[in-house]
């Protein structure tokens with residue numbers, strides 16, 4: 001199948017000599033929910049702005065569903081919807097007019113039904129005739145998403161869609177994006193909310209200083225780089241076997257913690273069952289993508 005986005009050896013050097021992207025290779029398959037994670041300044045926006053053709057690349061290949069942005073820029077644009085991080089809305093127009101005008105840029109003139117559907121899905125129907133400058137920050141963000149979808153793109157790229165958005169709106173946006181994905185739209189999401197990537201994405205690329213330093217299925221990344229800790233509350237001090245790894249004891253030696261490693265899990269559980277009457281409480285943390293992210297993006 002033709003990938004939704006194919007990037008080969010992509011480089012971007014800005015006029016100020018910042019090398020924002022260094023030989024980036026990335027492929028997002030059709031139908032995937034993909035996330036790009038990285039600290040501030042890593043190059044996420046530059047990468048997706050190039051795919052959306054709002055920033056010019058220095059060199060490399062970018063294809064949207066097989067259409068190179070050099071040879072078939074219009075076709076590539078039609079297949080892709082994009083919400084930038086900065087919200088820019090024309091404040092002279094009503095919410096519905098903003099969407100009608102934006103449809104016009106793509107050559108769509110009679111898609112009012114679709115526009116009304118988007119307004120409803122994004123809980124904006126009651127504001128359809130209001131001037132867009134009257135909207136709250138969260139509503140403006142939803143309108144930007146509606147704008148990105150007016151031409152029914154097969155690939156939707158969202159740059160930090162939930163930045164600065166309250167918890168309940170974040171959850172309703174997640175629901176909307178999930179449903180869009182289930183109905184067949186390929187989604188690429190940049191975020192610095194690791195929880196968001198872990199919850200939504202099938203695959204994650206981690207970018208640091210303009211380079212992709214890891215790209216894998218979320219579960220695989222957790223398995224490769226994640227770590228878990230265990231903690232036992234003991235009813236009396238007990239001798240611990242070396243196989244449990246380096247251990248940290250509390251001052252009264254009644255609480256012990258260490259790193260839970262899959263290689264030694266068998267000996268850990270064996271020891272636990274042998275000593276269960278002496279162990280008052282057990283806690284094993286679940287692996288978090290945040291740990292992987294911090295481990296990989298920390299500068300040595």
Ligand code: ADP
Nearest residue numbers: 014016018020038039040041042043044045046
């Ligand atoms: P992110 O989205 O991961 O926060 P960006 O892609 O915005 O990162 O930025 C990557 C690097 O490129 C940063 O060092 C940033 O300062 C630089 N940069 C971004 N846009 C420009 C620009 N228009 N001119 C010069 N440097 C830029």
